[in-house]
Amino acid sequence: MLARAHTFTIEGLHTRHVSVEVDVRPGLPCFTIVGLADAAVREARERVQTAIRNSGYAFPAKRITANLAPGDVRKAGPGLDLALACAVLAATGQVPGAGLERVALFGELALDGGVRPSRGALAVAQATHGAGMPVLALAPGCAREARLIDGLEVAAVGHLRSAVRVLGGGAGDPLPEAAARRSPADTGIDQRGLSPTLPGPDLSDVRGQHHAVRTVVIAAAGAHNALLSGPPGMGKTMLAQRLPSILPPLSSAEAVEVTRIHSLMGARVHALAVSRPFRAPHHSITPAGLVGGASGGRVGEVVLAHNGVLFLDELSEFARATLEALRQPLEDGRVAIARAGHATVYPARIMLIAATNPCPCGHAGDGERCDCSEADMARHRRRLSGPLLDRIDLLANLERETGDGPATGAPGALTSSGRAREQVAAARERQAARLREDGVRVNAHMDARMLARHVRLDAHGQEMLGAARRRGLLSARGEHRVLRVARTIADLDASERVRTCHLGAALALRPDGGLAGNRAA
Amino acid sequence: MSGRDERAPASTACLACARRSWLLSELGGPLEYCARDRTRLLEVLALGDRELLKALAGRRAAELSALYADFHIGEPGSAQDVERICRHCAGYPHGLEGRYGPHMLQVLGGSQRLVELAGGPSVAILGSTAASDYGLASARSIARGLGASGVTVIAGLTDGIAAAAHTGALDANGASVAVMGGGLDVACPARRRSLYGRIRERGCAVSELPVGCRGRRWGQLASERIVVELARVTVLVEAEDTPAGLAGARLAQARGRTLAAIPGRICSPLSRGTNAMLMEGASLVRGARDVLELLGPLGGSGVAPATASTGLAGPASNPLAGLGSDPLAGLTTGLRATLERVGAGCDTPDRLARAGEDPAAVLLALTELELLGLVIRGDGGRYVPCEPLTGM
Numbered sequence: 001m002l003a004r005a006h007t008f009t010i011e012g013l014h015t016r017h018v019s020v021e022v023d024v025r026p027g028l029p030c031f032t033i034v035g036l037a038d039a040a041v042r043e044a045r046e047r048v049q050t051a052i053r054n055s056g057y058a059f060p061a062k063r064i065t066a067n068l069a070p071g072d073v074r075k076a077g078p079g080l081d082l083a084l085a086c087a088v089l090a091a092t093g094q095v096p097g098a099g100l101e102r103v104a105l106f107g108e109l110a111l112d113g114g115v116r117p118s119r120g121a122l123a124v125a126q127a128t129h130g131a132g133m134p135v136l137a138l139a140p141g142c143a144r145e146a147r148l149i150d151g152l153e154v155a156a157v158g159h160l161r162s163a164v165r166v167l168g169g170g171a172g173d174p175l176p177e178a179a180a181r182r183s184p185a186d187t188g189i190d191q192r193g194l195s196p197t198l199p200g201p202d203l204s205d206v207r208g209q210h211h212a213v214r215t216v217v218i219a220a221a222g223a224h225n226a227l228l229s230g231p232p233g234m235g236k237t238m239l240a241q242r243l244p245s246i247l248p249p250l251s252s253a254e255a256v257e258v259t260r261i262h263s264l265m266g267a268r269v270h271a272l273a274v275s276r277p278f279r280a281p282h283h284s285i286t287p288a289g290l291v292g293g294a295s296g297g298r299v300g301e302v303v304l305a306h307n308g309v310l311f312l313d314e315l316s317e318f319a320r321a322t323l324e325a326l327r328q329p330l331e332d333g334r335v336a337i338a339r340a341g342h343a344t345v346y347p348a349r350i351m352l353i354a355a356t357n358p359c360p361c362g363h364a365g366d367g368e369r370c371d372c373s374e375a376d377m378a379r380h381r382r383r384l385s386g387p388l389l390d391r392i393d394l395l396a397n398l399e400r401e402t403g404d405g406p407a408t409g410a411p412g413a414l415t416s417s418g419r420a421r422e423q424v425a426a427a428r429e430r431q432a433a434r435l436r437e438d439g440v441r442v443n444a445h446m447d448a449r450m451l452a453r454h455v456r457l458d459a460h461g462q463e464m465l466g467a468a469r470r471r472g473l474l475s476a477r478g479e480h481r482v483l484r485v486a487r488t489i490a491d492l493d494a495s496e497r498v499r500t501c502h503l504g505a506a507l508a509l510r511p512d513g514g515l516a517g518n519r520a521a
Numbered sequence: 522m523s524g525r526d527e528r529a530p531a532s533t534a535c536l537a538c539a540r541r542s543w544l545l546s547e548l549g550g551p552l553e554y555c556a557r558d559r560t561r562l563l564e565v566l567a568l569g570d571r572e573l574l575k576a577l578a579g580r581r582a583a584e585l586s587a588l589y590a591d592f593h594i595g596e597p598g599s600a601q602d603v604e605r606i607c608r609h610c611a612g613y614p615h616g617l618e619g620r621y622g623p624h625m626l627q628v629l630g631g632s633q634r635l636v637e638l639a640g641g642p643s644v645a646i647l648g649s650t651a652a653s654d655y656g657l658a659s660a661r662s663i664a665r666g667l668g669a670s671g672v673t674v675i676a677g678l679t680d681g682i683a684a685a686a687h688t689g690a691l692d693a694n695g696a697s698v699a700v701m702g703g704g705l706d707v708a709c710p711a712r713r714r715s716l717y718g719r720i721r722e723r724g725c726a727v728s729e730l731p732v733g734c735r736g737r738r739w740g741q742l743a744s745e746r747i748v749v750e751l752a753r754v755t756v757l758v759e760a761e762d763t764p765a766g767l768a769g770a771r772l773a774q775a776r777g778r779t780l781a782a783i784p785g786r787i788c789s790p791l792s793r794g795t796n797a798m799l800m801e802g803a804s805l806v807r808g809a810r811d812v813l814e815l816l817g818p819l820g821g822s823g824v825a826p827a828t829a830s831t832g833l834a835g836p837a838s839n840p841l842a843g844l845g846s847d848p849l850a851g852l853t854t855g856l857r858a859t860l861e862r863v864g865a866g867c868d869t870p871d872r873l874a875r876a877g878e879d880p881a882a883v884l885l886a887l888t889e890l891e892l893l894g895l896v897i898r899g900d901g902g903r904y905v906p907c908e909p910l911t912g913m
Contacts (some may be wrong), residue, residue: 210868210880211902229902364900373651374680377900378712397902399869467892504885507892508870 001025003090005100007083008127009075010120012292012337012344013264013299015127019069021078022087027063033084035068038076047078047109048085055113055160060092078108079118082137085109085160086167099167103135103155105126113160117141122256124261125149137166140175145269148259150428151238200275201215201242204416206235213239213414215396215509216353220420221427222244222443222488225330225391227315227354227511232362236355239398240311243353244278245417247309248425254307257347261306265299283317287325292346293337302329315354316383323388326352330391351444354392356384393444393481395511428493443488448480455483461503468507472514478512538607538625539731541570541590546704546734547585551577555687556739559768567620603705603732604632614639616750619776621730623747625780626886630725638696638724642816643673645752647745647769648682648759653791656682656759659783661689662907663756666809668695672816673724674751675700677744678713682758687720696724700744703736704728745769749778754815756806757782760794763804767794768805779815781806852893859886859902860895860906 121142155172292300668690785792
């Protein structure tokens, strides 16, 4: 007798529909699974067999063949267990087969018949909805995540017996208490914005460093990539960590994208993400770790930082190959991965914030504290310079706070995250309105054509740019970067025109030649 | 050895002097040992060929003596534009003829030009290889003023002060002479190659060692004596108070050259050497004009007082020519105040803001000053004045 169940397998960030066909016929007892199953799926045989027996059903001593269609898609992970077990039960007549056409099944079985949650519930729910199936049965642990998709009935099934009940038209299990989801360990996604009792880091925590704080606000306003340079212990990391708190909240479409990515990567999700992701990989990361492409389809940190911030601390310590791999995502906002088994494109629209010491010892420009030779500095600069630096719009130098100069009181905080967020949001609104017809939303993504249309300099500004070019301070690409930043500074200033003061500030913040060690040459 | 001789170019130097240069390069190892004691190195370099061989050749004495007896000047090889000039040639720089001076110089950029430059007014600029922004800016500024006034700048081609001095002189379309511590083809570090090229275009590079002899420490020390002896006035820009840091200055004192030094902060170890020299009687200089005054009575015929007055100008060369003779003339009071604050140590946007500048306008002011060439961006986001205001 034949039965067919429906489930989904996860391939990187994509879900593929899988039909599980089970045939039971007389013969030597055996249980075979065909259809490009990976090790986890092949092991499902034992789990399914034991779970069926321990749930009080019969596992027939017959020849059982399970086919996972389509046959050319690799099936990975234990999420197919539940569908296999139900198909076996239907094929042996212990469950009415009609239910299997209505209910998609997704979950891993325990030996006692219990259903365990699997990663990617949100994506599976989206796919179920897309495939036109009205009900998705899955473990209670991830039912709440699946319910984020409107128009889909989600049945929590804690046990194989509950699944059989749902297939027969019954109700699923009750969900665990809502309060339980607040436990911090269970929050896979950064939920800071949701709960006023858990305030995130705030810009007002940063004392002094007004110049750097202002630069970070400019970077946030125009989604510019920025480099923070300064001696150790001056708050580069602290400043970068506060960036998500001043970025505008995710739009609903972005929130689904972000939540989906994180759910597929194994984070427990109970609600859509609110604040932007902030990823700070250690500098020992490999290219595959950063952009993806490792076996098993794990996506890289750039994809996890999609719609958010990728923070690279100690930029000069990253391997050259790793940084080179960032070029495509920074340029196109996506990562195309091609490997022997598969080729995929992942979204990766990120804002890059990097931090570095100005020289190997970290104290360049700090009087006699720096003991690096010119050759050391040149080496350090070479490690940083090149194609990646070409995609960085802003350089903020943090300085050691010294007491000299007529002090106007202790340097306090420049601004709070709340105030900065308002400024950034207003500037972004202005950009979005101006760039509506261009297909981009922020100044950082303007190309040369858009720059020509949207950044008109007055005569003095033209003269200033010409002088910078004549002095060899700007390359052609550097000029575009300066114009983009100038546009953002004008937007923060609520100015429709880019005035000289905006251009002057943008020039002062340019990364070209701003790193240590250009002194004598 | 003999392979190197074959590459030696045709020259006007006599056999004895060329042989001397070859011998020094052969004895590089023992000389490196001598270089641990600077005075001893100078004494050794004053020895005659035979004594040198006896003193330093050691186990190689027989071999080297045979080669020495057999020495001949080879055919020009790859380094064809290298010329030679020895103390028996007419016009050999006067200062180098003493007991301690080199017997022969290899020259890139024309031996005739070297003779002319050494005959005119020239200033040696010495200083630390790990200099501060203040030292670098001072060296550059003084060299620029000297270059614009037609004075030749003489320095090594090491990091820090020396490289800044060459850059300054060349920026003002002046001439500079680089004294190398090794063979002219191999002693230039890769990162100085473009500067090396510019020096050879307008001035020349010299070395007492043959082509192909790699740069060593002793060569560096030995080249310092050539720097000092080629010039009429020696300016010490920034040096620590160590025997190594002050070696050049001591040499200038010992040879009776005019020694000048730039004062530095008393708390900065990088300026302790210069301050010590000032205590010992070196002339205090605050800019190119002071150096030109020191040079004047010695016969600085090429010095044009009009351009000397700012220590900067020279109409064609002055990067600030658009502003007229005084680079600060066109500045608004606001920019002038900012520049003065930067010079006084409020050299980052935050420090300027704390010193009372409008935070919103600080960046614009700094950019305007940078575009006028009055400040450059130094290490760690600090702005460094290009011209110390005291020189004006």
